[in-house]
Amino acid sequence: MTHPTALLVSLILFSVVLIGVLVFRLAVTSTAGGKILAFLVLFLLPLLCLAMGVNSEIERSTSTRFCLSCHVMEPYGRSLHVDDPNYLAAAHFQNHRVPADEACYTCHTNYAMFGGVRAKLHGLRHVYVQYLGTVKQPLHLYDPYNNRECLHCHLGARSFEEGAFHNADPDLLPAVKANKISCVSSGCHDTVHNASQLDKAKFWNGGK
Amino acid sequence: MEASELTQTGLNRRLQVSGTLLSLGLLIEAVCLLWALPLAFIVLVGLGGLLILAGIFVYLYSLVSFKGPERTASRTD
Numbered sequence: 001m002t003h004p005t006a007l008l009v010s011l012i013l014f015s016v017v018l019i020g021v022l023v024f025r026l027a028v029t030s031t032a033g034g035k036i037l038a039f040l041v042l043f044l045l046p047l048l049c050l051a052m053g054v055n056s057e058i059e060r061s062t063s064t065r066f067c068l069s070c071h072v073m074e075p076y077g078r079s080l081h082v083d084d085p086n087y088l089a090a091a092h093f094q095n096h097r098v099p100a101d102e103a104c105y106t107c108h109t110n111y112a113m114f115g116g117v118r119a120k121l122h123g124l125r126h127v128y129v130q131y132l133g134t135v136k137q138p139l140h141l142y143d144p145y146n147n148r149e150c151l152h153c154h155l156g157a158r159s160f161e162e163g164a165f166h167n168a169d170p171d172l173l174p175a176v177k178a179n180k181i182s183c184v185s186s187g188c189h190d191t192v193h194n195a196s197q198l199d200k201a202k203f204w205n206g207g208k
Numbered sequence: 209m210e211a212s213e214l215t216q217t218g219l220n221r222r223l224q225v226s227g228t229l230l231s232l233g234l235l236i237e238a239v240c241l242l243w244a245l246p247l248a249f250i251v252l253v254g255l256g257g258l259l260i261l262a263g264i265f266v267y268l269y270s271l272v273s274f275k276g277p278e279r280t281a282s283r284t285d
Contacts, residue, residue, distance in 0.1 A: 005241055012238045016231050023227035026220045038223070042267040046230045050260050053237045057249040069245060127246045 008052050015045045061123060067104040070126070072135050075195035076104075083204040088184065088192045094204060097153070108141075110149055138196065147179045215274065222270035226263045233259030 018041045028034035060066055068077035080093040080103065089107070092098045098106040109119040122142065129135055154160040155177070165188070166173055175181040183189050194201075236256035240248040 009238050009241055012234045012241075016234050016238075019227045019231050019234075023224050023231075026223060029223070038267075042223070042226055042230060043264055046234060046260050046264060049234055049237065050257055053241060053252060054257070056241060057252055060244070061246070061249060066244070066246065123246075124250075127250060131247065 005056060008049070008056060011045075012049050012053070015041070015049055018045070058120065061120070062102050062105040064101055064103045064105075070130050072130065072139070075198055076193050078198055078203070079193040079195050079201075081203045081205055082194075082198070083202045084191075086191045087194060087201075088189050090204075107149060110146060144182065145184050147176055147183050150183045151177065219270055219274045222266055226267040226270065229259050229263030229266060233257070233261075233263060 022028060022038060022041050029038045064077075064080075067073055076089075079087065080090055082090040085091050089103075092107070093100060093103045105119065109116055160166060161173070166176075172181065176183060184192055233256045236259065237252055240252035240256060243251075
């Protein structure tokens, strides 16, 4: 349990104790100070605890561990440890090109204004399907992967702008930047997770 | 006097109900924070959050609907 979560749980338990004291000694509320205390204990504190709890859970939902806690994600989690630089997800994860503890969220949330909101709504749908529905295999993205998510980091980077392959055709880079040619489905960086073919792969760190 | 006593009793009862709902909701929230699964968020919001909001509503309603003791004006000439 992380430090902030421990503090929040302590605050919640403290609130419960205060509520218990107030409920068993209602005579306290006959005075002005008691009324203020009741307002704090029965309104402000619970509301604060609820808001902080929801915020904490939303933050936790962006963690790699959270995403991989569902059984259906297990092969995708393993694919992050493949010992092959051609595996896009593994190369980004192992070299910390994306934050390792928020790897999934970093790549699978789009950077538009409501990208985070859409990701959270999709997450709710995933929970529903996981527990009440049937997971359809193989898994697919909701929309084709937009180059914008790659360019969020790679645009302006020397290796991207001056790479030999990227400049072999003068029309290539403009087409990539305009999202007319996909980074991940045009024959260039097409090996992303490759979750169905991990039996033949070699793993770094024993695949842990 | 009797009417205000009953009203005070009613208020106390509502405060107890409110406190119980809030305590339950907060305890469910604490359990969900310690439970690292996607379902925890659903339970936190769907069950814990509803109980907490219900407890707050009962408390606020009790404030609004409480009739305080009637004051009898006394005049001395």
